[in-house]
Amino acid sequence: MPKQHITKRKKITIAITLSTLLTGGILYQLADRYLIQHVEVVVADQAVSGAEANTEAVSTAAAADSNEAGQDSPEAVSDDWNYSSDDMDISLKQVTTGRGSDQITYYIADVQVSDASLIQSAFADNAFGRNITGDTSDIAEDHDAVFAINGDYYGFRSDGVIIRNGVLYRNEPAREAVALYADGTMASYDEKEVSAENLLADGVLQTLSFGPALIKDGETVQDLNNVKIDTNFGNRSISNANPRTGIGMISANHYVFVVVDGRSDDSRGMTLDEFAGLFKSLGATEAYNLDGGGSSTMYFMGRVVNNPQGRQEERGVSDILYLGEG
Structure with missing residues (x-):
């Protein structure tokens, strides 16, 4: 065979090999990422955090006082x-508005708790990290939840400030987040402007890193069109009906949780402006x-x-917010 043909064949083989390696590398990177x-x-396996220890101590003392007084809950x-106990009141309702292609179905949970620590977070498989997922209902049942919603799906990304149940798990400031405080309040904040150390010092029990904020200081946030949360592969504007x-x-x-159905004949979803x-x-x-x-x-009471x-059909998520008596 002429030397020229051998050289061409080698070049083709090398090109195919490089193409295969490149494709394989890209596929692995995508798999690794997602x-x-x-x-x-x-x-x-984690030790009880300072915030959890304080809550545990208060709960133990309260239980002891109750037993001494002979007062059983x-x-x-x-x-x-509906669900009502000494520590929480939860009232759900389903609402349907519009008709035909403009119909929207959503669910409201009005929640009042005696202590902010009753609103808790849980991770899929009790593990923190990326791409660890479970159905909201399964995570809720694993924690004996009375009520639960999906969280911020922190595991889809590698950034954000993630504090859960008073423990700091990730400190990579990236976006506008929200904090739930031990005094029962919540407020959105810029992760790049407020340190995780200050959040913990101020009594933050939970942070959620998704967004955007819809209402701040009693005022509806304006200009929610074309909001993008991430620059991840496949990300797009989330302002349309979803x-x-x-x-x-x-x-x-006193909190209110809302879940809106969408992408079905029964409900088109809501725009961000409508949601706000x-x-x-x-x-x-x-x-x-x-x-x-x-x-x-x-999720509520087992369903x-x-x-x-x-x-x-549920989609696996990395985390939930929930309420439970345990």
Whole structure:
């Protein structure tokens, strides 16, 4: 065979090999970024944090006082849409507006708690890291939750300031986030301007890093069109009608959680402007948008209340917010 032909064949072989390696490398990078689990912390093995220790001490002291006084807490009273105990009152309702292609179905949970620490966070598989997921209902059941919603899907990204149940898990400031404080209040803040150390010192129990903020200091946030949360692969504007999950505060220890169905014949979803307007109409003085789309799920008393993904099928998420008596 002529030397020229051998050289051409070698070049073709080298080109194919390089192309294969390059394609394989890209596919691995994508899998590593979006699919392969990266466990950073196994939560169940962690020592009790200072904030948790304080809460535990207070709870223990309160229980001792109650026992000494001979006061047993009465059983909780509940039905399919309500739950009431000494520590929390939860009232759910389903609302449908519009008709035809403009119909929207959403779910409101009005929540009042005796102490802010009753609003807790939990991770899928009790592990913190990227691409660790579980259904909202499964995570809720693992923690004996009475009520739960999906959180901010922190595990989809590697940035953000993530404080959960008083413990700092990640400190990579990136966006506008929201903080839930021990005094029962919540407020959005710029992660790049407020340090995690100051947040903890100020009594922050939970931070959620998604956004945007919908209501600040009683005023509806303007110019929500074309908002983008990340620059991740596949990210696009989230301002159009979509399934939604959000949290709002009416007053200290009085919260409202909302999940909007979408992408189905029964509900088109809400725009960010509509979502902000809904929280305003509910009396929220602060409100924040959480992970939505296929993640949007509301759980109550052993069942999923809404219609995830428009087909009664949950999508795995990395974390939830929940309330439980345990």
